[in-house]
Amino acid sequence: MKRTTSWLLLAIALLALGTLLGGRLYVSFQETEKLERDRLVHQVNIVERNLALQLQTTSNALEAIRDDLPELLKQPPAPNRRLVAAVNTSFGIRTFSVVNREGEVIASSRLEVVGQNFRDESRFSTIRAANDPALLHVSAPFRTPLGYWSITLARSIRDEQGDFAGCIMAPIDPDYFADLLASILYAPDVSTGLTHGQGQVIFRVPDEKGITGRDLSQSKETPFSRHLQSGEALSVATYGTTPSGPERIVATRTVRPRSVPADQPIIAVASRGTASLFAAWREDSIRSAGLFSLLAGISVI
Numbered sequence: 001m002k003r004t005t006s007w008l009l010l011a012i013a014l015l016a017l018g019t020l021l022g023g024r025l026y027v028s029f030q031e032t033e034k035l036e037r038d039r040l041v042h043q044v045n046i047v048e049r050n051l052a053l054q055l056q057t058t059s060n061a062l063e064a065i066r067d068d069l070p071e072l073l074k075q076p077p078a079p080n081r082r083l084v085a086a087v088n089t090s091f092g093i094r095t096f097s098v099v100n101r102e103g104e105v106i107a108s109s110r111l112e113v114v115g116q117n118f119r120d121e122s123r124f125s126t127i128r129a130a131n132d133p134a135l136l137h138v139s140a141p142f143r144t145p146l147g148y149w150s151i152t153l154a155r156s157i158r159d160e161q162g163d164f165a166g167c168i169m170a171p172i173d174p175d176y177f178a179d180l181l182a183s184i185l186y187a188p189d190v191s192t193g194l195t196h197g198q199g200q201v202i203f204r205v206p207d208e209k210g211i212t213g214r215d216l217s218q219s220k221e222t223p224f225s226r227h228l229q230s231g232e233a234l235s236v237a238t239y240g241t242t243p244s245g246p247e248r249i250v251a252t253r254t255v256r257p258r259s260v261p262a263d264q265p266i267i268a269v270a271s272r273g274t275a276s277l278f279a280a281w282r283e284d285s286i287r288s289a290g291l292f293s294l295l296a297g298i299s300v301i
Contacts, residue, residue: 040251043184044270055257062155079107092176100166131164148174181205197264227252
């Protein structure tokens, strides 16, 4: 009877110890995950605030140029000078161009662009089809002549009869995207990116797998698609597989200009792999399991 009682007390003690160790590990895991989720949300919100402001201020600049255009076109050199001045007072924009109803560039801050025709490009045909001067157009990503990926922001122009008369375009400098996204990387396995509302990846940092330009809307299980399905402006989730690799915690944020309506949002994402995130926790778990096994073995002996 006495031996049975001793074994029972030992079992209870080991159970209590195991529960204590397991509970500590569980709490540690939850805290680590929550802290990381909060940090990723903070980082993606930095991108959202910066990019939303960029969209709004560029839209304002496009609108101001449009308002001045009737008078500027009366003096042939004036539009180009006005567009150069707009570039000099803007951030993240290299070029402003005025495009007529046929898709031809009739004025630009870069003279070598004048005469080019965008008639057959989707970024022009989309603006022409909408014919909505109140709308900021956010084009799908395209390759620049230097091979970089970027997007164009544009506002359309109507004539006195309300017909489409052209637009003013401003491609965003790819360096702006690179600097913005790189600024929020705080660990070697953190990645961040921007995706057009229709699914094409605009920019990624880092982009070791070369997914910039890929269409993420083809799969309903990507963080991009799941975020849009949620209907939320901000979402955070852990995904077993992502375009960036194995299991990652992903914070996703919809970005729109502050006040002007836009035809497409930009989706910002920041993520981190769980393998390195929980490496210290796994080591602690192994040590705790070893300690428990040692104590249990000694107790039995």
